[in-house]
Amino acid sequence: MTNKTLSMNDALYEYLLSVSLRETEVMRRLRAETATDAMARMQSAPEQGQFMALLVQLIGARRCLEVGVYTGYSALWVAQALPPDGRIVACDTSEEWTSIARRYWAEAGVAGRIDLRLAPALATLQGLIDAGQAGSFDFAFIDADKENYANYYEAVLQLLRPGGLMAIDNTLWSGDVADPDKQDADTRAIRELNRQVHADERVAMSLLPVADGLTLALKVKSEV
Numbered sequence: 001m002t003n004k005t006l007s008m009n010d011a012l013y014e015y016l017l018s019v020s021l022r023e024t025e026v027m028r029r030l031r032a033e034t035a036t037d038a039m040a041r042m043q044s045a046p047e048q049g050q051f052m053a054l055l056v057q058l059i060g061a062r063r064c065l066e067v068g069v070y071t072g073y074s075a076l077w078v079a080q081a082l083p084p085d086g087r088i089v090a091c092d093t094s095e096e097w098t099s100i101a102r103r104y105w106a107e108a109g110v111a112g113r114i115d116l117r118l119a120p121a122l123a124t125l126q127g128l129i130d131a132g133q134a135g136s137f138d139f140a141f142i143d144a145d146k147e148n149y150a151n152y153y154e155a156v157l158q159l160l161r162p163g164g165l166m167a168i169d170n171t172l173w174s175g176d177v178a179d180p181d182k183q184d185a186d187t188r189a190i191r192e193l194n195r196q197v198h199a200d201e202r203v204a205m206s207l208l209p210v211a212d213g214l215t216l217a218l219k220v221k222s223e224v
Contacts, residue, residue, distance in 0.1 A: 045211035049077035061138035068144030072101020079110035091121035143169035172213025
């Protein structure tokens with residue numbers, strides 16, 4: 001027995017998936033198609049997608065945000081976990097990648113739950129704030145350009161209701177955040193975000209060693 005998170009070799013990871021993952025055929029095909037893309041490392045892990053879908057169900061989410069869509073796998077998980085009247089505002093700038101997402105969302109029958117906004121995410125988020133939607137979202141997932149993580153965090157926190165939940169991807173960054181020799185802009189931005197969330201009394205938080213690191217931040221104070 002160990003009091004540290006168990007290391008995951010390939011055999012154990014495959015076992016985990018075999019007794020946990022409930023991925024639909026559409027999800028499997030989307031993941032397989034995405035695996036052929038040069039940027040496939042941006043694909044969310046399947047166990048992470050399923051975990052976020054469970055979180056959405058646990059908090060009874062109806063209004064969700066996604067910052068960074070890529071080919072739409074994580075949005076598909078969340079959309080399928082929503083009730084029929086649930087909606088996701090999904091932010092991205094790539095017509096090419098999100099065209100793949102649209103095909104699979106439509107095939108899965110959830111395209112009507114996903115409002116895709118092709119524009120810089122900060123502009124979309126500010127537009128929602130300006131439209132009086134602050135404090136009205138239940139769940140948000142951030143997985144976009146790392147240098148803007150701190151800005152996304154602050155904007156999303158304004159948009160979440162008290163009791164709303166934010167999930168932030170890549171917060172362990174392949175271990176680079178713990179390596180003082182890694183000083184590239186993305187790594188520094190994630191380190192700063194991790195410090196920011198850890199010190200933020202507006203949220204209850206936990207950084208979990210799921211996939212590439214997943215930070216959960218529950219908004220506990222309405223003053224943002």
